[in-house]
Amino acid sequence: MYFTGFACTSCDATYGPKEDLLLCPKCSNLLEATYNLDAMKRELDRDALRRRSGGVWAWQDFLPIVDADAIVSLGEGGTPMLRCDRLARLVGVRELWVKSDAANPTGSLKDRSITVSATKAVEFGYHVLSCDSTGNKASSVAAYAARAGLASVVFCPEDTPVPKVMQSLFFGAKVIRVRGHYAQINAMYRRLIHSGRLKWYDCGTDNPYRYEGKKTYAYEIARDLSWQLPDRVIHPANGGMSIAKAWKGFRELHRLGWIDRLPKMSGVQAAACDPIVRSWLARDSTVAPIEKNPTVAGALAGADPGMLGARALDAIYNSGGAMVGVEDPEIFEAMKLLALEGLFIEPSGAVPIAGLRRLVAGGQVDPGERVVCVVTGSGFKDSDRIAEQVEIPIDVVEGYQAMLAAAEQVG
Numbered sequence: 001m002y003f004t005g006f007a008c009t010s011c012d013a014t015y016g017p018k019e020d021l022l023l024c025p026k027c028s029n030l031l032e033a034t035y036n037l038d039a040m041k042r043e044l045d046r047d048a049l050r051r052r053s054g055g056v057w058a059w060q061d062f063l064p065i066v067d068a069d070a071i072v073s074l075g076e077g078g079t080p081m082l083r084c085d086r087l088a089r090l091v092g093v094r095e096l097w098v099k100s101d102a103a104n105p106t107g108s109l110k111d112r113s114i115t116v117s118a119t120k121a122v123e124f125g126y127h128v129l130s131c132d133s134t135g136n137k138a139s140s141v142a143a144y145a146a147r148a149g150l151a152s153v154v155f156c157p158e159d160t161p162v163p164k165v166m167q168s169l170f171f172g173a174k175v176i177r178v179r180g181h182y183a184q185i186n187a188m189y190r191r192l193i194h195s196g197r198l199k200w201y202d203c204g205t206d207n208p209y210r211y212e213g214k215k216t217y218a219y220e221i222a223r224d225l226s227w228q229l230p231d232r233v234i235h236p237a238n239g240g241m242s243i244a245k246a247w248k249g250f251r252e253l254h255r256l257g258w259i260d261r262l263p264k265m266s267g268v269q270a271a272a273c274d275p276i277v278r279s280w281l282a283r284d285s286t287v288a289p290i291e292k293n294p295t296v297a298g299a300l301a302g303a304d305p306g307m308l309g310a311r312a313l314d315a316i317y318n319s320g321g322a323m324v325g326v327e328d329p330e331i332f333e334a335m336k337l338l339a340l341e342g343l344f345i346e347p348s349g350a351v352p353i354a355g356l357r358r359l360v361a362g363g364q365v366d367p368g369e370r371v372v373c374v375v376t377g378s379g380f381k382d383s384d385r386i387a388e389q390v391e392i393p394i395d396v397v398e399g400y401q402a403m404l405a406a407a408e409q410v411g
């Protein structure tokens, strides 16, 4: 085990590897897991790891677990990394790869982190997993609770897409619908968790174990590109933790000497809910809450990313990346562009393609760049939005002759 515990991102407190922690007990800021990177450098071999099959848990040495018998897995991670030359030409960059986290077990990126928090819940002996969610995290928590034989409780905004609610319910979760938008529910949920009144394992915003799962983006991207890092990696940004943690993963690989350069970490938000974009444009180091407006990107409803947003900004500034906001029509166009490559992605998950187009048009991305866009959720997750984009044929043909006539009409 190389996991050595936690360091606070704000004060100088450190904690051991067996502690059940959320925020720093001393200053209530975010905690970050630490590892013995010197020992990892001596003992681990990148090419042996490259040959190891599996997704997230192929990187067990890089994850904060103590008991391997506790691992709760549905085969998450190891998602497709697809070179998309046609899309690259349409978007205007030299080389474009799409990493599709829609291929995760419950259809979204959340499985990558919830597998770790579910494992910690088993390690610590909890019986109930909980979270607040715009839908995808809820589905994932419900699935991993089921897999571990535990109960789950999830809090969702009332306008959560039906497929996401349905999925959570089908896995046996208690779904509590709450009035208000996500940032409001998140504030109340965190108050609930930190009240000490419930013996649930929080898989929500403040869990430092959960976020370590998101580092695996970096490992998979590096491995799948034979350790030749791209110029830029673009994620959708809600709270921004995927950006911050993928950046941590890349820096770990750099410290180990497995890669010789780091990518520019970039993020995309819906223009209707873009607090991190605003801070980035103002060159602020913190993120102030904003008023959220309606957007098709319902999973990107984090109007108050707080401490997480600051971590994302840190990654973006230090890597030389960018933040950009995109309008709903651009998001639909991005979904259609992904469909040209056979990818069925929900609006919130498709924003990196829309953001990349904007960054190219604005001259912030050089057309000679090699870019990886991470797309994060299946189109089935928000199918009503896609139903709006297509027209189901009204005519129904009957019998072979009619079928033949229709076929000949197609040509």
Ligand SMILES: [Zn+2]
Pocket: 008, 009, 010, 011, 012, 013, 024, 025, 026, 027, 028, 029
């Ligand atoms: Zn602290």
